[in-house]
Amino acid sequence: MLLNLEWTIPAWILLALHFILGVPIVWFWVALAVWLLSVLLWTDIFGRLNALGNIPDKPKENKNPYSYKEDK
Numbered sequence: 001m002l003l004n005l006e007w008t009i010p011a012w013i014l015l016a017l018h019f020i021l022g023v024p025i026v027w028f029w030v031a032l033a034v035w036l037l038s039v040l041l042w043t044d045i046f047g048r049l050n051a052l053g054n055i056p057d058k059p060k061e062n063k064n065p066y067s068y069k070e071d072k
Contacts, residue, residue: 007035 011031017023 007038008032011035 008031011028014023014028014031015025018025018028
């Protein structure tokens with residue numbers, strides 16, 4: 001999502017409006033901060049969900065007769 005720069009278009013529009021119409025620049029920084037915080041929030045959510053799905057399986061008994069080694 002960090003490379004998804006089209007989500008920053010509102011911030012760039014606000015920056016252009018700052019130079020053209022005199023809109024306070026703080027709105028540009030607020031829009032960029034909202035975009036960055038949303039990226040961090042989604043990264044955190046997906047990281048936590050990924051950790052929930054990584055439960056190791058219990059060891060299973062080998063029932064394959066070709067790979068089972070008998071002591072002779």
